[in-house]
Amino acid sequence: MTARLQDRYALVTGSTDGIGVAVAQALAAEGAHVIVSGRNTDRGKETVRAIEEAGGRATFVAADLGRGAAAIRELADAANEVAGGALDILVNNAALLIDPAPTAEVGEDLIDQALRVNVKAAFLLTGLIAPAMAARGKGVIINMGSINGLFGSAHSALYSATKATIHSLTKSWAAEYGPAGVRVNTVAPGPTLTEKISGIQDRLAPMIAAMPSRRASTPAEVGAAVVFLAGDDASNIHGATLSVDGGRAAV
Incomplete structure (x- = not known):
């Protein structure tokens, strides 16, 4: 363990599996x-x-x-209680993964669920936590985006739309809270070796083969990107998107 984030309090949503676990472990290791x-x-x-x-x-x-909203407020209150009212880092990681499907086959219930989990939760939680950070003059918010939010992909319209919204919110929140000392940035993973994608590796193989790195990322690599943006080494980075995607978004 090192100590780049010593004595700071971090809330990571959706941190009971996949990338979220790796992010939580990486922050704790610092x-x-x-x-x-x-x-x-x-x-x-x-x-x-x-x-x-x-x-x-x-x-x-x-x-x-x-x-x-009620559940989101309960989480914000509980996190603030643990942190003694001084939460330093918020990672909006929780998200609903959506199987690819033609737009015409996507139902209203799934649209509503995706917007609630992938957009509304991050929006409301940030609104509850960021003002206290701004009042203290410091804090870090890191949104978990996706390379799907950076370019178009057939049969991925709903998921891509939610992640593109997260990328846009990062920029808006950087403009809103940055002058008060709160840094807001995005990490955008590409294909990542989590349990949830283990069953679709064949489908991802063509994308991975076209990436400069020729391999998927590990959850730990995504966690390392979050640690960097959360720490003082990123002290003048605002509104940025850091892709952890083996170069997929670039090429």
Whole structure:
């Protein structure tokens, strides 16, 4: 462990599996006290246990952000209680992954669910946490975007739209909160070796073969990007998108 984020408090939404776990572990390895959050209590407690066994600090707060404003406020209140009212880092990572489908076959219920989880939750949670950061004159917000939000992809309109919205919100929030000392940036992963994509690797193979790196990213590599943007080495980076995609968005 090093200490780039020593004594800072970080809330990571959707940190009970996949990329979220790696982000929580990476922040904790740099000294942050991480508030792990998600719907699955067993996985959340396992994430906390793994962090503590590695010498870090973490607290689990159960939250289903798809339930709407009341659940989001409960999470914000609980995180602030853990952090003593001084949350330093917010990572808006929770997201609904959506299977590719023609636009005409995407139902209204799925559209509403995707917007609630992928956009509304981040919007409301930021609105609850960022003003206190601004009042203290410091803080970091990192939104988890996607390379799908950077270019068009057939049969991915809904997911891509939610992530493009997150990228746009990053810029708007950088303009709104940056003058008060709050940095807002995006990490945009490409294909990443999580459990959720293990069953679709054949479908991703052509994309990966066209990437300069010729390989998918690991969750730990995405976590490292979050750590960089959360730390003082990124002290004058505002409104940026850091792609962790093996060069896919570039070429």
